Amino acid sequence: MIVDAQRTLPWDWYPGTIPANVLLEDGSYLESTFSFQLYRSEAPLGVRLGHGASAYLGTMFDVGPRGRVTIGDYALVNGARIVCDEAVEIGDYALISWNVVLMDTYRLPFDPNARRSELEELPRRRPRPCLGAGEARPVRVGRNVWIGFDACVLPGVTIGEGAIVGARSVVRADVPAFTVVAGNPARVIRRLDERESAKPHGD
Ligand SMILES: CC(C)(COP(=O)(O)OP(=O)(O)OC[C@H]1O[C@@H](n2cnc3c(N)ncnc32)[C@H](O)[C@@H]1OP(=O)(O)O)[C@@H](O)C(=O)NCCC(=O)NCCS
Numbered sequence: 001m002i003v004d005a006q007r008t009l010p011w012d013w014y015p016g017t018i019p020a021n022v023l024l025e026d027g028s029y030l031e032s033t034f035s036f037q038l039y040r041s042e043a044p045l046g047v048r049l050g051h052g053a054s055a056y057l058g059t060m061f062d063v064g065p066r067g068r069v070t071i072g073d074y075a076l077v078n079g080a081r082i083v084c085d086e087a088v089e090i091g092d093y094a095l096i097s098w099n100v101v102l103m104d105t106y107r108l109p110f111d112p113n114a115r116r117s118e119l120e121e122l123p124r125r126r127p128r129p130c131l132g133a134g135e136a137r138p139v140r141v142g143r144n145v146w147i148g149f150d151a152c153v154l155p156g157v158t159i160g161e162g163a164i165v166g167a168r169s170v171v172r173a174d175v176p177a178f179t180v181v182a183g184n185p186a187r188v189i190r191r192l193d194e195r196e197s198a199k200p201h202g203d
Contacts, residue, residue, distance in 0.1 A: 009033060021045055025073075027052040031059075038062040041069075041084075050075060050092065058098065064105075067136075072143065080147075083107070086136035091143035091161070101152045105136040142177065151186075162192060 003009070007018040009030060016033030021044060024030060028049040035055055039046065041063040049055060050073035058079025063069055067084035071077060072092035080096045082088050083103035090096065108115055137156035141147070145159050148167035159165065159175040166182025166189070175181050180190040 019046065022047045022049075024049045025051045025053070029054045031055065031057045035059045035061055040065055041067045043068045047071070053077075064136075067104075084136075084139075085134070087138035088141075089138065090141045091145065093144045094141050095146045096141070097147060097149040097151075097167070099150045100147050102139050102141070103153070104139045104155050105134045106155065107134045109134065162194070164192070 003018055003024060007020070009032070012032050014032050014034040016036060018024065018030070018033055019036055019039055021041060022036070023045060025048070028051065030049060037060070039061045041047070042065045045068060046063055047061055047069045049071050052074040053071050054076045055071065056078045059077050060081045061069060062081060062083045064085035067086060069082055069084050069088045071090045072094060074092055075090050075094040077090065077096045079098040080100040080102060083101065083105060085105040088102050088104055108118065139153055139155065140158040141153070142159055142161040142163065144162045147153070147165040148169070150168045151165050151171065153159065153171045157171050157174060159171065160177030162178045163175045164180040165171055165175065165186060166180070169182050169186040170184040171181065171186040173185070175186065176188070178192040178194045179188045180192065181187060182189050
């Protein structure tokens, strides 16, 4: 993508910049730098948007200091929230619909007293909205996966190549390649023909 020396986007409505450790490959498209409003990654490469990939309006990179997000070539992220303290990987040609949440961490402790302490700490924190980092387990979305709107993918989940996740599903376990899963918790509702799915376009 063509980015000017100031690392701004000519069409952007938000007066932000693209962080220095974000790589936008040729042919990729980022709709707005607002996507980086919650971005705090200090990793050498915090986000990579692959060749021809798109991150449309509403996509939020809520990435902690050690977080790394990779979005594969020609993948399309249409307004998802990516909560990442370690690694979130989205494969080539994956299609992530609106309001999807991909999270590799819950960020908050399960113990109610510890949560209360976190909230009491918040007024003293700068920047204010950042909550503490928790244990993180990478999320991996395979090549050519399609995730329907409002779905939520929880820490540690791997979604296999070519799988489809139904709208509003909560995915808490790995999804086998070339299957359709749906519901809360997401369960396999159908298997896809792997040979058909893997055919080159136009055959
Ligand atoms: C997952 C999906 C692709 C499945 O489509 P399908 O194969 O035609 O599935 P069917 O409608 O035949 O339903 C099969 C079963 O799965 C259930 N099911 C389907 N989608 C579901 C969903 N999102 N959540 C819960 N259950 C679902 C159906 O109730 C049905 O259950 P039953 O056999 O007990 O009656 C589709 O339902 C879906 O959610 N699409 C997402 C659309 C979207 O997000 N578009 C955004 C544009 S990118």
